[in-house]
Amino acid sequence: MKPYDSKPCRLLSAGELTPGIFDFTVSCPELAAMAVPGQFAQILVPGHTLRRPISICSIDKNSGTLRFVFQVRGAGTEGLSKFREGDTIELLAPLGKGFPIDPDKRTLLVGGGIGVPPLLGAAEALGGNAVAVLGFRNRELVILEEDFKSTGAKVLVATDDGSYGFHGLVTELGAGEDFQVLMACGPGPMLRGVKALAAERGAQGYLSLEQRMACGVGACLGCAVGLVDGEGREYFGHVCKDGPVFPMDMVREV
Amino acid sequence: MKPYDSKPCRLLSAGELTPGIFDFTVSCPELAAMAVPGQFAQILVPGHTLRRPISICSIDKNSGTLRFVFQVRGAGTEGLSKFREGDTIELLAPLGKGFPIDPDKRTLLVGGGIGVPPLLGAAEALGGNAVAVLGFRNRELVILEEDFKSTGAKVLVATDDGSYGFHGLVTELGAGEDFQVLMACGPGPMLRGVKALAAERGAQGYLSLEQRMACGVGACLGCAVGLVDGEGREYFGHVCKDGPVFPMDMVREV
Amino acid sequence: MLNVNIAGVEFKNPIIAASGTFGFGREYAEMYPLSELGGISCKGTTLKERPGNPPPRVTETPGGMLNAVGLQNPGVEHFIKEDLPWLSRQGTRIIANVAGSAVSDYCKTAELLNGTPVDMVELNISCPNVKEGGVQFGVTAKGVEGITRAVRDCCKKPLMVKLSPNVTDITEMAIAAESGGADALSLINTLTGMRIDINSRRPIIRNNTGGLSGPAVLPVAIRMVWQVSGKVKLPIVGLGGISTWQDAVEMLLAGASAVQVGTAIFTDPYAPIKIRDGLQEFMEKNGVKSVSELTGGVKPW
């Protein structure tokens, strides 16, 4: 079986979670069958030369669907948001290395803003043995809280302005929890914070990174990321193939 | 009042007359108010740098609508055909010089293939004092026959293969009619034929021409056409501004 | 706050219609007053009338278009008599775009413009669509310097030299124009391109090749303006593929003092106005008090 493929897929539902954040469910049984949490898809946006990388938010192998939650940031995601239920959407998926799920280990999932969706699939796969700490700028931007809850995970929400949940940083909130593994996705400063937190606790840490991409499969060497190997040698790895999820010790800077 | 303008307009209905030939009715009261038969619109196709020129097929000033009938020829018209009822479509219209309508003069309208639609507006304006001779490749491609009939015009149809109506050329069919003015739109060989016919009868002849366009308003000098002025001096005029309808004696070659 | 000064000429805003895409302004003046624009660069004008190339002269390309109009124009005297009186009442800056086949033509044309209300002369030494459209002067440093100096000597108006992108090193041409006495530079003109009709096997453009313009060329234009702005002191008018206000901001940051908008007008006749409004809003939001604060503001890595 091909480990990934490019296929036209039917968009089963298209909604808007909060203004500018869209929620798509796509029918693609072959691709869903191969997918693991933390992987991503390269989605074709008509009229655009480069596809846009969007993380797989949730995988339903039974119904053969993948869910994507994305935010409009520029012309590409804007074009993507124009798709409607029933439209055909071209996906190259599943791509990259996802989260190494071990349901026996208590796992802290730390997400910030649009970094929250990729963690939902991990929460599902962890089957309850997870604490999800989700941070947003304010109450209006909170997404997926109920979805995380229904995975059985413990869910804590923080907002920057205190308008909902804990007033402060996800790292502060996460510091109060017990965990053996930490998985995080979000903006750079948050990742630096969780890296420190995991190091402090001696927990294994995994960070999901982003970079501008062209091919999405490892052929163009476009999505470079500074890594360090076991011997401390620095080199450029590639987010699309070596990641997007990296053991935090490999990452030179976030 | 502006003689033409670019406006987003609502597409009231979008149908397919025969495979590959589309029929759009667009709501644009200000533009319809200014339009005369034989003029055209520059229609924006998303993702394309150049607009596509499409003739106004029919004008309804009361309901404030314009009708367009176009054939898919390449990527631009293909894109246009994807619009659906209710969509917004950007029109720059009405452009160019239309047919000089004189309802007191018996007028022969000669159309070939996708050259037929622009004549419908002329038939309407001539209020019955017209003979419309419409040529198509075969029966399947016949369009707008009923529309022409309901203008009160006499309608004759020819097909190249004889599968419908007269078996032969529109010029042969037109030669059997009485007329003082001739107006034609269609492929080059047909236009040469009607030019000869009109000359033979001493009738005033008007030809609607096509050329690749950029601006559509006369600014870029892109849509050159070889013309001859009163003194026999040859020069390049412009289809979008000096035409698309030209007195046949001005046209150097068709 | 939008006003800019280029070589002593005050433009009320930095959005100028590009030569050849706006005629002499009459057609678009039917839609909005030309006074909305900072200026207009008129259709390329030669000493004598030119018939232009046979059609087809234009075709679309991915993200852009080709043109080979071939400098069809009624000649400079007609321009001065028939277009300029009207144009000079429209409340916008008038740039005369001058082309020719010999240095003496350029000079004579420029001389005829000396006593007119034209605000600036743009030397078109980069038209790729006529055998003798001036591009022969535009692709060597010696050629650029020579013609710039010659026209400088006979031209009393501020002189802007329009550079061709079809060169190995655009900065050489820019430096040459500066040495020749140019007051400003505009870049880029079109990149030479070609399309072929695969059924007829004929080049789509009757001239075989044409000039590529439109969004497709934006990155090349930004790069060239950036390179040139690092090498000359002259003010630069940047153009090539600008179709949104964001593109215009990019061009200013790359080093331009004003921008021209061409092909985008065909996609949307109101593009220059929308670009102006978008730029103004961007400046207000970001506390940018004058366009010159943007000029050259890029922070290279």
Added chain:
Amino acid sequence: MLNVNIAGVEFKNPIIAASGTFGFGREYAEMYPLSELGGISCKGTTLKERPGNPPPRVTETPGGMLNAVGLQNPGVEHFIKEDLPWLSRQGTRIIANVAGSAVSDYCKTAELLNGTPVDMVELNISCPNVKEGGVQFGVTAKGVEGITRAVRDCCKKPLMVKLSPNVTDITEMAIAAESGGADALSLINTLTGMRIDINSRRPIIRNNTGGLSGPAVLPVAIRMVWQVSGKVKLPIVGLGGISTWQDAVEMLLAGASAVQVGTAIFTDPYAPIKIRDGLQEFMEKNGVKSVSELTGGVKPW
């Protein structure tokens, strides 16, 4: 009927993956057998390993993209040991794309390839994204001829020289490569371009400038191939912006004997296969018996 012969190398079809867009084939081989392609031009390879440029290395532009990967590659010996054995079993022609900073690097790299299953060497003297990526050899006739001759002397494989479009006169470079002993030419490499993030005021590409590729450049590529094909006898592999089979037919008509497909693969990984199939269907419908009947078939006005 799709087979073509270029400088003695038989390709089963004229569709070749372009260097740098297809790695060493492994990633796309997960989706379709590489034997579907006429050949693949491997990622630019240098004598020693290169780390490449820091990110961001790619960004989209209207109708295209910029890249400044900076020739990240594991070095030619790694290529020969780790990639070539696998590649040579895939049933497709292998073109090694060779870059370097000094003539001697190019020569040593080519020499190391002499005894290998590589079918052809593509001399990359046109990479605009590293200070010493060879482009210094690619923009003067003397440079092109010199490096071609030097590598010709030490290279036992058919030698294809890949030309840069960032020059005033591409035909000069083509003639120089021919004089230097090239067996074939490939063109075009990328046009240098730039984009700027208007919020951070930083160039989007960390290298400041990058190479423009994709549909946007197609007209420039077609024009250059057409110009070059009129001036040299060498077979030409045409590339730059080909994304549909129609584009490929155009490129062949312009004078190419085969085509390379690059950026289009990012838009659609199956693009090379769709282009091949479309070409075949077009040939069948039009009674074209061999690709060489299309090569140079344009009828200029």
